[in-house]
Amino acid sequence: MNAHAPILSVTNISKQFGGIKAVNGVSFDVQRGEILGLIGPNGSGKSTLFNCILGQLRPTEGHCRIHGRSTDGVRPADLSLMGVGRTFQQLSVFPRMTVLDNVILAGQEHEGSMVSRLFGRPDAGLTAKAEQLIEFFRLSPYRDTEAGSLSYGQQKLVDAAMAFMAGPEIVLLDEPAGGVNLTMLAHLKDRLLTYNREHGTTFVVIEHNMEFVMSLCTRIIVLAQGEIIAQGSPDEIRSNPMVIDAYLGG
Amino acid sequence: MAELIQILISGLAAGSIYALAAVGFTLLWQASQTINFAQGEFVMLPGFFVLIGMALGLPMWPAVLFALVLSLLVLGAAFKKLIVEPMLPHGTLPLVIATIALGLLMKESVKEFYGATAQPFPAVFPQTVYNVAGASVSAQDIGNLIVSMLAIGGLQLFLNRTRTGRCMQASAQNPGVAEILGVDVKRMVLYTFLINAALATIASVLISPIYLAKFSNGETLGLVAFIAAIVGGFNQIRGALVGGLLVGVIDNLSAVYVSAEYRQAMPLLLLIAIILLRPQGLLGTKEGRAV
Numbered sequence: 001m002n003a004h005a006p007i008l009s010v011t012n013i014s015k016q017f018g019g020i021k022a023v024n025g026v027s028f029d030v031q032r033g034e035i036l037g038l039i040g041p042n043g044s045g046k047s048t049l050f051n052c053i054l055g056q057l058r059p060t061e062g063h064c065r066i067h068g069r070s071t072d073g074v075r076p077a078d079l080s081l082m083g084v085g086r087t088f089q090q091l092s093v094f095p096r097m098t099v100l101d102n103v104i105l106a107g108q109e110h111e112g113s114m115v116s117r118l119f120g121r122p123d124a125g126l127t128a129k130a131e132q133l134i135e136f137f138r139l140s141p142y143r144d145t146e147a148g149s150l151s152y153g154q155q156k157l158v159d160a161a162m163a164f165m166a167g168p169e170i171v172l173l174d175e176p177a178g179g180v181n182l183t184m185l186a187h188l189k190d191r192l193l194t195y196n197r198e199h200g201t202t203f204v205v206i207e208h209n210m211e212f213v214m215s216l217c218t219r220i221i222v223l224a225q226g227e228i229i230a231q232g233s234p235d236e237i238r239s240n241p242m243v244i245d246a247y248l249g250g
Numbered sequence: 251m252a253e254l255i256q257i258l259i260s261g262l263a264a265g266s267i268y269a270l271a272a273v274g275f276t277l278l279w280q281a282s283q284t285i286n287f288a289q290g291e292f293v294m295l296p297g298f299f300v301l302i303g304m305a306l307g308l309p310m311w312p313a314v315l316f317a318l319v320l321s322l323l324v325l326g327a328a329f330k331k332l333i334v335e336p337m338l339p340h341g342t343l344p345l346v347i348a349t350i351a352l353g354l355l356m357k358e359s360v361k362e363f364y365g366a367t368a369q370p371f372p373a374v375f376p377q378t379v380y381n382v383a384g385a386s387v388s389a390q391d392i393g394n395l396i397v398s399m400l401a402i403g404g405l406q407l408f409l410n411r412t413r414t415g416r417c418m419q420a421s422a423q424n425p426g427v428a429e430i431l432g433v434d435v436k437r438m439v440l441y442t443f444l445i446n447a448a449l450a451t452i453a454s455v456l457i458s459p460i461y462l463a464k465f466s467n468g469e470t471l472g473l474v475a476f477i478a479a480i481v482g483g484f485n486q487i488r489g490a491l492v493g494g495l496l497v498g499v500i501d502n503l504s505a506v507y508v509s510a511e512y513r514q515a516m517p518l519l520l521l522i523a524i525i526l527l528r529p530q531g532l533l534g535t536k537e538g539r540a541v
Contacts, residue, residue, distance in 0.1 A: 076430040092427040094420050096485075096535070105420050108413055109432030122411050162431075 005068065007032050007170050007202050008053070012062035014226075015048050022048040024226040025062070032169070035196055035203045037217035039210070039237075041247055045226040046206050050174060053204070054086065055079060066170065077109070085168030087159045089175045095148025099139055099158055102147050103130040106162035126165075133161045137191055153184030160188065164195065170202040177209040185209075189216050214238065222246065252384030257502045259382075263391035265498020266398030270453040271475030272482065272490035273402055274446035279484055280422035281442035284334050285346050288353035290472020292450040294465065296321045297458035298360055299451075301369055310372050318451045326447035330440060353468065361465040368462035374455060394456045401452050402491050405445065409487070418442060470514070474501070477521045483534020492533055496520070 006029035015023040023045040030036050040046050051057040053064045055071035064071045066084055074082070093102050108124040123130075134143055137157045142150055147158050156176060163171050173192075177185050189212060195201060207213045213220060214234040222230040222237060224246040230237060237243055271293050278284040286292070299320045303313030333352060337345040375393035379386050409415035420428040421438035429435045453471075461467055474497055482493025497517045504516040530536045 077432040077434075080430065080432050086430070088427070092424065094423040094427070096423055097416075097419060101416060105416055105428075105433075106431050108416070122413055122416065124413060 004031075006030055007067065008204065009065040009068075010049075010053065010062070011065070013049065013052055013059045013064065014061040015045075015052055015057060016060045022226050023052065023059075023223075026223070026226070026228055027062075028221055028228070028231070030170070030202060030204060032202055033196065033200045034219060035192075035205065035217045037213040037220040037234075038204065038206045038223065039208075039213055039220060040223035043225075044223040044246075046223055047174075048226075049223070050172065050206050054084075054172065080109075080166055080168075083167075083169040085163035085166060085171040087156075087163045087171070087173045087176055089178060091152070091155050091159065093147035093155050093158050093162070096146055098144050099134060099142050099147050099150070100127070100130055100144060102158055103133055103161050103165050107165035107167075130161075130165065133164055136195070137161045138187070151184075153180045153188075156180050156184070157188060157191075160191070164201070168201065170204065173203060173205045173207075175207055176205065177207055177212040185212060192216060253506070255383055255385035256387065257506055258499060259385070259387050259395070260391050261499035261502035262495055263394040263498070264502065265478075265495035266395045266402075267453050267457050267494075268471070268474050268478045268498055269402060269491045269494025270398050270449045270456075271471060272478035272494045273405065273487050274449045275475055275479040276484055276487060276490045277442050277446055279479075281418070281439045282330075282334060282338065283342055283345075284338070285342065285349070286446075287346060287349040287472065287476070288356060288468075289450070289475055290468030290470070291353040291356040292325050292447070292468070293453045293457065293471050293475075294463075294468035295325065295356055295360065296451040296454035297371060297463040297467070298364060298369075300455065300458070301364075301371070301463055304372075314451075314455055317455070318448065321447040321451040322444050324447075325450060326444040327440065329447075330443040334443075353472065357465050357468060364463075364465065366465065368464040371458040371463045373459045375459075390459065397452065397456060401449065402487070405449075406487060414438075414441065474517055477517045480531060481517075481520055481524050483531025485535060486531070486533045489531050489533035493531065496532075 008030035010026060010028050013023055013026045014021060026049060038046050038049065048057060052059045053071060054076070055074040056076070058072060066082055069082065071079065094105065097105070104123050104126045107126050107129065131143070134140055137160060139154065139157055139161065142154065147155060150158065160176065176188060180188065192203065193216065196203060205213060205217060214237075217234060220231065220234055220237045221228055222240070222243050229242045229246055230240045232240070271289055274292070275286065275289055278286050296317045299317035300310075300313045303316035304310065308316055333348055334345065337348045373390070375390045378389040380389065409419055417428065417433045418438045418441055420431070420433055421435045425435045457467070457471070475494070478493035478497045479490045480493070481496060482491065483489030497520065500516050500520060501513055505513040508516065524531060
C-alpha cells in the first residue's frame with residue numbers, strides 16, 4: 001500500500017432520511033498521523049457522517065474507504081479487525097468487570113486461533129500490554145477496580161484505553177469530552193496527543209467542546225446543514241466568518 | 251442440636267438444587283433479559299429424558315448422558331431459537347407469557363405421555379445414612395450438596411478464568427460494545443442457554459430420586475428457584491447460590507419449628523421482606539435501566 005495514500009477517504013457522501021438530506025456531498029481525506037476534528041452545530045450531520053464512516057449507516061450516495069477498503073456494510077467487529085478503533089459517546093465499559101479485564105477484552109478477540117480461545121491462557125497473553133495502556137492512561141490505581149464504580153471521567157479513560165488495545169491505525173472518537181470535568185479533560189487531551197506523537201496513530205474526533213477540539217486537532221472540518229462550510233487549521237477555523245456565523249446563527 | 255444439624259444439612263442439600271435452577275434464571279436474565287417461568291419444568295423434564303433413555307435399554311449413566319444431550323438440544327438450542335429469539339423483540343412481558351405457556355405445555359405433555367403418577371427414578375447416591383454428632387445425615391444429601399457446589403463452582407471458574415467466560419460476561423453486561431470488540435455475542439448467548447439446560451439436567455438428576463419423576467415437579471421448584479434468584483440478587487451468580495441455600499434452609503427450618511402447613515409461605519415472606527428492604531437482593535447490585 002502507498003505510504004502517502006490517505007488512511008481514510010470520504011468521497012461525495014450523501015445520506016437522506018425521507019425528504020431530509022442529513023449529509024450532502026461531503027468529501028475529504030485523512031492522512032496518516034493526522035488528528036482531524038469534525039465539528040458543527042446540532043443537526044449539522046456530524047453523527048450521521050460518523051456512522052456512515054463506521055459502516056453503521058449506508059450512504060445514499062458516495063463511499064468511505066479505510067485503507068482503501070469500503071466500510072459500507074462492514075460488521076462492527078470486522079471494522080476492529082481492519083485496524084479501526086473507536087470510543088463511544090455513551091459510556092461503553094463493562095461495569096462489573098475490572099479495569100484490567102475491560103482492557104484485555106478489547107484486544108483478546110484479535111488474538112489466537114479457535115483452539116487457543118478454548119484452551120489458551122485466559123488473558124490471551126495480553127496482561128502486560130493491557131497494564132502498559134492502563135499505566136499510560138494513569139489508571140494503575142484502579143487496575144483491579146470494577147469499571148462501573150469509577151467516576152465518569154475515569155470510565156472515559158478506560159474507554160480510550162480499550163480503543164487502543166487492538167493496536168489500531170485510526171481511532172474515531174465520538175465526543176470524548178462530553179460530561180468530563182476540566183482536569184480529566186486536560187489529562188485525556190495530553191494522553192491522546194502523546195499517543196499520537198509516539199505511535200503515529202490517526203484520530204478523527206467529533207466534538208462539541210470547541211476548546212478541546214482547537215487544542216487537540218491539527219485540522220478541522222466544519223459541517224453545517226450537512227455540507228462542509230470550512231476546513232483548515234484551528235487558527236483558520238477560529239477566524240472564519242462562516243464558522244462564526246454557523247455557530248452564532250447570525 | 252443434633253436435630254438442628256440434620257435440618258441444616260438437609261436444607262442446604264435441597265437449597266443447593268434450588269440454587270442450580272436459580273443460577274440458570276440469573277444467567278438467562280443477564281444474557282438475554284429472559285425471565286424463564288418454565289424453569290421449574292426445565293428441571294422436571296430431563297428426569298423423564300433419563301427414563302426414556304432407560305426404557306430404550308440404556309444403563310443409568312448413559313441414559314443421563316442421553317438426557318443431557320436431549321436437554322441441550324431441546325431446553326437450550328431449540329428454546330432459544332423457537333421461543334426466545336422470535337419473542338424477545340416484542341419485549342420482556344410477551345416473552346414471560348410465552349415461557350409460562352411453555353411451562354404449561356411441557357407439564358401437560360409429560361402428563362399426557364407418561365401419566366399423572368410419579369415414576370420411580372434410580373438413586374444417584376447410596377441409600378446410606380451417617381451419624382454426624384448424633385444427627386442422621388444421608389449420603390444423598392451430602393452428594394447432592396457436593397455435586398451442586400461443584401457445578402456452580404465450576405461455572406464460576408469457567409466464567410471468570412476462561413476467554414469464553416469473559417466474553418459471555420461482556421456480552422451480558424454490554425452486548426453492543428462486546429459485538430464491536432469482535433465478540434460473537436449470539437454464540438455467547440447460545441452458550442448461556444446451553445449452560446442453563448445442563449444445570450437443569452443436573453438438578454433434575456439430583457432431585458428426581460427424592461420426589462420421583464412427576465409431571466408436576468416443576469411447579470414448586472420453579473417458584474422457589476425464582477424466589478431464590480431474587481433473594482440473592484438477580485444479577486449475581488453467587489447471589490443465586492446464596493438465595494438457593496437460604497431458601498432451602500428456611501424451608502426446612504420452618505417445616506420443623508414453625509408449621510409444616512405454612513412452610514411454603516415462608517420463602518414468599520422472605521421474598522416480600524427482601525423486596526421491601528433490599529430490592530437488589532442480598533448480593534445483587536443496583537442497575538440503572540434506560541426507559
